[in-house]
Amino acid sequence: MxxxxxxxxxxxxxxxxxxxxxxxxxxxxxxxxxxxxxxxxxxxxxxxxxxxxxxxxxxxxxxxxxxxxxxxxxxxxxxxxxxxxxxxxxxxxxxxxxxxxxxxxxxxxxxxxxxxxxxxxxAPQPLTLGPEMDAALLAGCVGLAPGDVLATAHRPVMASVGNSFVIAEVAPEALSRAAPDLAKFRDAAAVFTAPSVTVRRLPIYLHADAGPGQRRARMFSPLSGTIEDAATGSAATPLAALLLSLGDAAEGRWDITQGVEMGRPSLLRTTARRGADGIRATVGxxxxxxxxxxxxx
Missing domain, CATH: 3.10.310.10 (Diaminopimelate Epimerase; Chain A, domain 1)
Structure with missing residues (x-):
């Protein structure tokens, strides 16, 4: 051996x-x-x-x-x-x-x-956005009501800076209630079409406002074997880039807390900035x- x-x-x-x-x-x-x-x-x-x-x-x-x-x-x-x-x-x-x-x-x-x-x-690539996902379809995957999914800032959307996720904002009080439903993930993956193989496994990244420069997040990817992830840097980076894209600032910083519900609290420090080729992001x-x-x- x-x-x-x-x-x-x-x-x-x-x-x-x-x-x-x-x-x-x-x-x-x-x-x-x-x-x-x-x-x-x-x-x-x-x-x-x-x-x-x-x-x-x-x-x-x-x-x-x-x-x-x-x-x-x-x-x-x-x-x-x-x-x-x-x-x-x-x-x-x-x-x-x-x-x-x-x-x-x-x-x-x-x-x-x-x-x-x-x-x-x-992250190796600037922000790219793909298809939007129906809020009710997404909500069913994560055990929430459609009204728990917020669309004021952005609708659920595929986003990537090198690895693709469906990113959705939810009400702060709903984040801890989220629970993945494997059968509904399978059903949703069959109807949510996207060019990325990663997205066909339908990783869903939920985030909620936790105050200025602060976010809470959870990530579910049961179709790839990860029921829930304690810290997802390749989702935190497109989230930071997406948040920056929603305003006019040249750069921004967000501290993202994840893994709390799993008993493995994590702190991801992200930045995003506008550049010649688009919005770039870091996490550390x-x-x-x-x-x-x-x-x-």
């Missing part, structure tokens, strides 16, 4: 057993696609990452991200956590990861003693090391 070292970290938290857990294989050379997928399924986390040499030597690494059932083009907490694990590879505090969705830049913060304080990623936070081990393949 071959031996592959791995580490796990809790992402978007400053305490063990909070945030979103992630497994990282810092040297995945020699693993096949099928083996990576099998290992991700075995860990049974929302995502597992596999680090390979970059195709372009100017970059740090090629990073492949697998959820329980499929490879992903980009994801938030896997990049933040992988950046934390690979922080010693940073050059001038920067890592560059080659991914299916494009190049992901990771900035590593350190304190005066040199300890890592945070990991901040720039802290991580806590949890496990180190070796997988036998």
């Amino acid at each position: 071959r031996r592959y070292d791995f580490a796990t970290v809790d992402v978007f938290t400053d305490r063990r057993f909070g945030g979103n857990p992630l497994a990282v294989f810092p040297d995945a050379r020699g693993l096949t696609d099928a083996e990576m997928q099998a290992l991700a399924a075995e860990f049974n986390l929302s995502e597992t990452t596999f680090v390979l040499p970059p195709e372009n030597p100017a970059n740090t690494a090629r990073v492949r991200i697998f959820n329980r059932t499929a490879e992903m083009p980009f994801a938030g907490h896997p990049n933040v956590g992988t950046g934390w694990v690979l922080a010693d590879r940073a050059v001038d505090g920067v890592l560059r990861f080659e991914e299916i969705a494009g190049l992901v830049e990771v900035r590593i913060g350190r304190d005066a003693a040199g300890a890592v304080t945070d990991s901040v990623i720039a 936070g802290r991580c806590v090391p949890v496990l180190q081990g070796t997988a036998l393949v």
Whole structure:
């Protein structure tokens, strides 16, 4: 058998057993696609990452991200956590990861003693918007009434900065009542048409106003094996970009709390800014090391 070292970290938290857990294989050379997928399924986390040499030597690494059932083009907490694990590879505090969705830049913060304080990623693509989803159809998927879905600022809409989600605002008092209905997710996925394979698995990201510069969020993706996610950076980034697009400001910042209902509170710090190619977004936070081990393949 071959031996592959791995580490796990809790992402978007400053305490063990909070945030979103992630497994990282810092040297995945020699693993096949099928083996990576099998290992991700075995860990049974929302995502597992596999680090390979970059195709372009100017970059740090090629990073492949697998959820329980499929490879992903980009994801938030896997990049933040992988950046934390690979922080010693940073050059001038920067890592560059080659991914299916494009190049992901990771900035590593350190304190005066040199300890890592945070990991901040720039999403690989500007904001794009896709089809809108009927509010009643969405509400049924998450166990809410159609009236709980708010359309004052925006209607439920597919949004992406590298990974697609249906993003919907709900009333603050409704967010904690949301509960995914697997059968209704399956029914909705059959009628909600979108070009993205990811969206055909229908990940739904709910957010609610929590005060100036503050949002609460929950993410459900039962068709990909994640009943609920504790922290979803690749949904928080298009949310930040979408919120900025609704006004005239050049840039904005939002702190997003997620995972509270799961008992794994997470804090995602997002920014969005207007640029020449559209609205770009970042997300960052802290991580806590949890496990180190070796997988036998």
